[in-house]
Amino acid sequence: MSRSIVQKEWVLRKVDEIIYNKFGTNLGTGEPSFISKITDERQRYYWIVPLEADYPRIIEDKRTGSLRYITLHIGKIGEIWIDASTGKPVKVPKRSHLNKTLSDELLRVRNKVERILIRTASLQFARLISLKHMLTPLRNLITIILKREKYILPDTVRGRKLQKFINLLYVNQFITIERGIIRPSPTLRLLFEKLDENYELIQEYVIKSIIENSYQTIYKEYKIRVLHPYIQISSSYYDYALSAQELISLSEEDLWEAYSVIYGVYSSRRRFRFDEYLRELSQKSVEILIPAGEGIWSGNEKIFRDLVSQFPKESLVRTI
């Protein structure tokens, strides 16, 4: 017996209607597939329609005055099953589930930009005054170990507090530990020589390496979170710049908006400190962000070029 089957065009219209009624303007349909399945000992036919997302982003370049409308192609984030005989939707995902999937995808992109930025600009991050201040015990350890050639960690409260920094230096192969005696590793000695025995520079270099290789450890395990907002703010800028494929100039408000949207931070405390974060990120020795006029921020060309070379372009579409 031949059975009537709803046509693909009808199914697409039906799913468009569901998107319009329940989901939102950033979703559309993909190419449906037709399948047969045996359910309750009966052959049934279904149309499976992928739900695909494009996430728009509007960037205003304050230097050129131009607007850019960018679409991040996220691709499939769910699917709807339509009974091909009755035309009834039989599997429809929850809106909250689709929203979470899309948010996870955006998070994945965000984390990727963050990871590449940490690698690319680790030396500049290492020069941040707030971080240097927070890592004073680590800097003291480097100096003392290099000056005295060996160091024994005292069994005191202060000594125990230093333990996490010892671990960081050890994991990153800057020291050796033998029977409780800490010594500079050959790598650290060699670097120190190369840097003309400059203590400031060797400290920066060690911190750079730790940021590069152990950022997650210092953030999650040692709870040293001072660097986090600096990475997030600069990452927000470079995320936007990468999607525009250009070293754009953003107003302070737009940069704050980008930071808020990408990281979901809207706290008044963060907003209060935002100016200071920007000031530090743009200091002469740091220059991760560059002032491009009153209240306008651009990026560092070298960092941007490095990021572009490491970030796949094909996932982004740009217009205007």
Added chain:
Amino acid sequence: MSLNSFMLSNFPIIKEKRPGYCLIASTYMVLKYWYVKGFLSRRFPTYEEFSGIFAHLVNYLGFPPNKLRDYIIKVEELKNVRVRHRTAGLSTLEYLISVGRPPIVLFDFLYYQQLAESKAEHATVLIGFGPENLYANDPIMGEKYPYEKKRFINAWSRKGNKYISIEPIRQLRLNNFKSGASGNL
């Protein structure tokens, strides 16, 4: 008699860069237009207040257009406003503009700009037309932004020729729509 060109004057403008908020901004512009004409009853909210009402449903997916009515109730009594979701052709859009009933259209903005297909829809308020262009108070592009008709029709048909009309019921009852319109090009 059909007009060759028309533009609604002093139409409110809201610019919005947040992703997924173009429909909210367009809705606000239309409601404010009716409010200024004296058709709405309640105190009219600021855009920040208004968009805040919709925020939790915008999130990453954008706002589902068919839910507009459920949210407008928070700023205006529903017995005063009618929200309709329709499909049409260009002549209907021009007619609505010319009688002072600005439609919100949903279309593929990326396709309009560079013929690249996008899954996302953009919403804008049409407030005028000429022989070559439609004019929109556009949440992204700003005031009286010209959309070239031919390209717009293609980008609009890709999303099913949909438009949303938001109108005060009192205005509809007047049954003399032209009295509500004022403008020129």
